[in-house]
Amino acid sequence: MKDRDTEKLSTLRLINAAIKDRDISARGEGREDGVDEAEVLAILGKMVKQRQESARAYEEGGRIDLAEQERTEIGYIEEFLPRQLSDEEVAKAVDAAIAETGASSIRDMGKVMGALKARYTGQMDFGAAGPMVKARLG
Known part of the structure; x- marks a missing residue:
């Protein structure tokens, strides 16, 4: 927030909202602990995959600016994921x-x-x- 990086802040808010949504759902299913680390990683992985698909669709549609925005968001999300295996x-x-x-x-x-x-x-x-x-x- 202090850096005034609105793109990163927006992405972090999306991550937080997705995790809170899943947490509320888990508590509704009777799991008092809410989401665990594995579920958070799965949520983040799903968010990356969605953005990769969107970036491909934007490129095919000739919207390079939107594809770049999606890739930027992928970078922000991947900061919270463990290193990918080769x-x-x-x-x-x-x-x-x-x-x-x-x-x-x-x-x-x-x-x-x-x-x-x-x-x-x-x-x-x-x-x-x-x-x-x-x-x-x-």
Whole structure:
């Protein structure tokens, strides 16, 4: 606020509103603790993904200024996310999760993805990890 960075302030307010909304919903479901850290990371990850999709749509529509605004917001949101794993680190994590769960066929994919999500929420793109798990189990 003191820096008068209105774009960053606006993005931080959006983050705060999304977290509060989910917290109210969680308390309504009977969870007195509200949202936990994993849920906050999931909310932030979802916000980044939404902005990436919007930026692509704006670029396709020729609105480069709006696409840049979305990318700026992504940068602000990512400041609160843990470091993203590299492709090599994701591959190692997938192999470790397969070994840990004892997965042997494609039917065990849910167990492997569950283990990955429990340990790496906010650190990897599960949409990209899914095909990697499928290829290793298939």
